[in-house]
Amino acid sequence: MIGAGCMHILRYLAKRHGYFFAAASVLTATAAFLPGRDHFARAQWALLYLLVVGLVAGLAGVRPALGAAGLAFLLWNFFFLPPHNTFAVHDSKDWLSLFVFLVVAVAMGTQTGRLREREAEALAREREMAMLNQFSARLVSDSSISDIAQLLMGEVAQITGARSAALLLADEEGNLQEHRSCADDAGELESSVLCIAQWAQAHSKGVGLPPITRRSDTDAAGWPISVDHVQAGASTHREDLFIPLQTIDRLEGILYVGQRSSGGPYRVSDVRPLVAVANQTAAFLERKRLQAASVQADALREADRLKSTLISSVSHELKTPIASITATIGNLAEQDVEWDKDKAAHELASVQEDLDRLNSSINALLDLARLESAAWEPRREWYDLADVVWAAHSRIPQKQRSRIQVSLPEALPMVFVDVTQMARALENLLANALIYGPPDSAVLLGASVEEGAFRVWVEDEGPGIRPEERERIFEKFYRGRSSSQSTPGTGLGLAVAREVIRFHGGRIWVEDVGPRGARFVISVPTEGTPGPL
Amino acid sequence: MSAPEKRPHVLVVDDEEQIRRALRSILTARGYDVALAASGAEAIECSLNRLPDLMILDVAMPEMTGIEVCRELRNWFEGPILMLSVISGDTDIVAALDTGADDYLTKPFSTSELLARIRALLRRTASRVTPPPTIHAGDLEIDIARRTVKRAGQEIELTRMEFDILSYLAQNADRVLTSRMILEKVWGPEYAEDAQTLRVHVSHLRKKIEPHPSSPRHILTETGVGFRFASSEPSD
Numbered sequence: 001m002i003g004a005g006c007m008h009i010l011r012y013l014a015k016r017h018g019y020f021f022a023a024a025s026v027l028t029a030t031a032a033f034l035p036g037r038d039h040f041a042r043a044q045w046a047l048l049y050l051l052v053v054g055l056v057a058g059l060a061g062v063r064p065a066l067g068a069a070g071l072a073f074l075l076w077n078f079f080f081l082p083p084h085n086t087f088a089v090h091d092s093k094d095w096l097s098l099f100v101f102l103v104v105a106v107a108m109g110t111q112t113g114r115l116r117e118r119e120a121e122a123l124a125r126e127r128e129m130a131m132l133n134q135f136s137a138r139l140v141s142d143s144s145i146s147d148i149a150q151l152l153m154g155e156v157a158q159i160t161g162a163r164s165a166a167l168l169l170a171d172e173e174g175n176l177q178e179h180r181s182c183a184d185d186a187g188e189l190e191s192s193v194l195c196i197a198q199w200a201q202a203h204s205k206g207v208g209l210p211p212i213t214r215r216s217d218t219d220a221a222g223w224p225i226s227v228d229h230v231q232a233g234a235s236t237h238r239e240d241l242f243i244p245l246q247t248i249d250r251l252e253g254i255l256y257v258g259q260r261s262s263g264g265p266y267r268v269s270d271v272r273p274l275v276a277v278a279n280q281t282a283a284f285l286e287r288k289r290l291q292a293a294s295v296q297a298d299a300l301r302e303a304d305r306l307k308s309t310l311i312s313s314v315s316h317e318l319k320t321p322i323a324s325i326t327a328t329i330g331n332l333a334e335q336d337v338e339w340d341k342d343k344a345a346h347e348l349a350s351v352q353e354d355l356d357r358l359n360s361s362i363n364a365l366l367d368l369a370r371l372e373s374a375a376w377e378p379r380r381e382w383y384d385l386a387d388v389v390w391a392a393h394s395r396i397p398q399k400q401r402s403r404i405q406v407s408l409p410e411a412l413p414m415v416f417v418d419v420t421q422m423a424r425a426l427e428n429l430l431a432n433a434l435i436y437g438p439p440d441s442a443v444l445l446g447a448s449v450e451e452g453a454f455r456v457w458v459e460d461e462g463p464g465i466r467p468e469e470r471e472r473i474f475e476k477f478y479r480g481r482s483s484s485q486s487t488p489g490t491g492l493g494l495a496v497a498r499e500v501i502r503f504h505g506g507r508i509w510v511e512d513v514g515p516r517g518a519r520f521v522i523s524v525p526t527e528g529t530p531g532p533l
Numbered sequence: 534m535s536a537p538e539k540r541p542h543v544l545v546v547d548d549e550e551q552i553r554r555a556l557r558s559i560l561t562a563r564g565y566d567v568a569l570a571a572s573g574a575e576a577i578e579c580s581l582n583r584l585p586d587l588m589i590l591d592v593a594m595p596e597m598t599g600i601e602v603c604r605e606l607r608n609w610f611e612g613p614i615l616m617l618s619v620i621s622g623d624t625d626i627v628a629a630l631d632t633g634a635d636d637y638l639t640k641p642f643s644t645s646e647l648l649a650r651i652r653a654l655l656r657r658t659a660s661r662v663t664p665p666p667t668i669h670a671g672d673l674e675i676d677i678a679r680r681t682v683k684r685a686g687q688e689i690e691l692t693r694m695e696f697d698i699l700s701y702l703a704q705n706a707d708r709v710l711t712s713r714m715i716l717e718k719v720w721g722p723e724y725a726e727d728a729q730t731l732r733v734h735v736s737h738l739r740k741k742i743e744p745h746p747s748s749p750r751h752i753l754t755e756t757g758v759g760f761r762f763a764s765s766e767p768s769d
Contacts, residue, residue, distance in 0.1 A: 382729045386746070386749070410747060423756065
């Protein structure tokens with residue numbers, strides 16, 4: 001246990017303070033050797049010194065080992081080559097020994113040290129790889145930007161032990177927005193940090209990264225071009241890092257890493273994993289951005305499709321009555337025909353019908369425009385349910401109104417609705433029923449109140465709705481199979497009704513009524529009664 | 534309609550030429566004496582030259598809106614004003630009625646409806662005398678002075694608010710009263726915005742006086758605007 005503890009301390013010293021460790025090792029060895037100076041030949045002491053140099057090389061690396069070799073060379077000469085305690089050498093054979101010792105010590109120190117450094121590097125690389133693998137696995141899973149920012153901050157803290165770090169992302173206008181930061185004082189980033197980050201973003205360069213030297217091409221590939229802090233507009237030399245999150249065609253943002261808590265500049269080996277993480281994050285951000293853009297493009301395509309359907313549907317709905325009116329009026333205006341009064345009145349009644357149709361198409365269009373803007377937010381208040389039902393009823397053109405049979409219970413409660421919208425939804429149901437029912441057939445409009453909800457329904461004597469169409473008929477521009485090109489309607493009425501009912505937290509559906517016909521039912525939850533008055 | 538001895542003079546104010554043309558043709562055919570104005574300023578000019586018996590005023594006009602014209606006119610013009618609007622329950626319509634317009638129609642309107650409204654408005658001004666102390670409507674009998682209401686001879690108990698609403702509406706039969714007007718009259722100016730409270734009271738009132746409260750005959754709702762008391766059974 002104690003041995004292991006000592007070894008640990010030795011390793012720590014060797015790693016952090018290599019030259020000190022080298023000097024201390026050689027001096028301690030010398031102190032240990034001196035008492036036995038006369039028991040062995042001087043050449044044997046040389047071998048022992050070589051052992052010490054090898055130890056230093058193995059623990060502390062090449063440069064401390066070279067220092068140890070030099071020191072051992074001097075001390076061996078000073079203490080063990082006669083005359084003792086001087087650097088003078090009498091025997092010319094000793095000159096040769098000295099020379100050989102130096103060469104062997106340097107060679108051994110270099111080789112052993114390199115081996116040790118390679119091993120340490122391999123270990124570090126392995127750790128980096130593991131960390132990067134983990135990080136990229138998280139990036140591939142569908143995380144949000146803020147999740148990733150949090151993860152990234154954790155990694156940065158672990159890799160570098162930085163005092164603070166922040167992820168600064170470019171928004172749509174290209175301004176940097178702080179997405180996530182971790183800092184000792186949890187305060188805001190200093191303005192100087194933001195200044196440099198902005199410079200880095202504007203120039204697509206890193207700031208404060210150590211220059212890369214003696215690295216293989218694979219390392220250099222992802223390494224950002226970096227400049228000094230002062231070149232980036234800082235007033236003094238600093239020790240923090242600004243790593244650009246660069247993809248091929250865009251700078252996604254800046255990864256800011258504050259100075260390390262132990263002080264001192266970042267080395268290449270510290271920054272390399274940061275650069276790798278930054279590059280992966282940039283790729284992730286680019287993917288997110290492209291994804292969002294593609295969703296937007298899909299929405300635009302859908303809007304385009306709707307628009308073209310709208311234009312074809314609406315132009316038909318607007319042009320047909322206009323054509324019919326033009327023809328009828330033109331006919332009546334002809335001088336060559338004597339129009340008797342009844343005949344003329346009949347012609348004019350059809351003009352009236354066309355005009356009603358035109359008016360309802362225009363209303364449907366206005367509804368659609370409102371539906372797609374925020375203007376269609378419901379303004380709910382307490383209304384007498386009877387008033388809502390009658391408001392819808394009164395909007396049906398007078399001629400058609402007589403076909404509607406209203407059957408309401410004696411009294412109806414107050415309900416919390418947007419009266420304009422609700423009346424529009426009911427009006428659309430009524431208008432549909434009047435169109436799809438056979439001419440002069442009755443349309444039934446009813447309402448009831450049950451536990452926690454009110455219901456209004458509209459019943460017609462039309463062909464009914466096939467079960468497979470009962471959902472689709474509520475979609476925009478969907479026209480039921482039983483409707484032909486000549487059946488008036490924009491295909492918007494039910495879509496508007498469904499939207500209104502949805503706003504009110506209710507349900508709308510269609511069911512069969514025997515022997516033939518459809519019943520459209522809306523059910524909207526009621527919320528208590530009007531407050532104190 | 535046979536031409537009356539003195540043909541009523543109607544001033545039509547609308548910036549749309551088609552509407553002016555249509556209204557002139559409808560009204561002159563029914564024996565009205567029609568003048569046209571294309572703007573608010575022109576309307577005021579015309580009515581100063583010759584006082585109309587009734588004015589038809591479009592709400593949405595450039596420069597001077599119908600509401601502004603109405604407010605201006607009400608300084609000296611006492612005749613009935615019928616407003617025209619494109620959107621039903623339009624806030625502009627409510628504002629116009631609040632500044633003193635008597636009734637409104639939503640475009641597109643039917644000729645028969647327009648003529649019915651005009652006749653009702655002219656009838657009311659012709660008989661502009663102190664309203665009778667007792668108002669009869671269907672089987673309803675409202676005694677304003679004694680503050681009692683009878684339905685088919687049976688006395689009905691109303692709260693003070695309910696009676697005030699009913700008597701105010703009945704004294705202005707066939708005329709649209711905005712929620713604000715009723716609230717100011719019955720509750721006081723500080724309650725002018727509380728249309729919701731008014732609707733709740735009207736709902737209670739209907740349960741007491743209407744034969745079928747869910748299909749009212751007497752107190753009709755003008756959605757988004759206010760209420761109207763129907764003196765006779767509705768025609769449709």
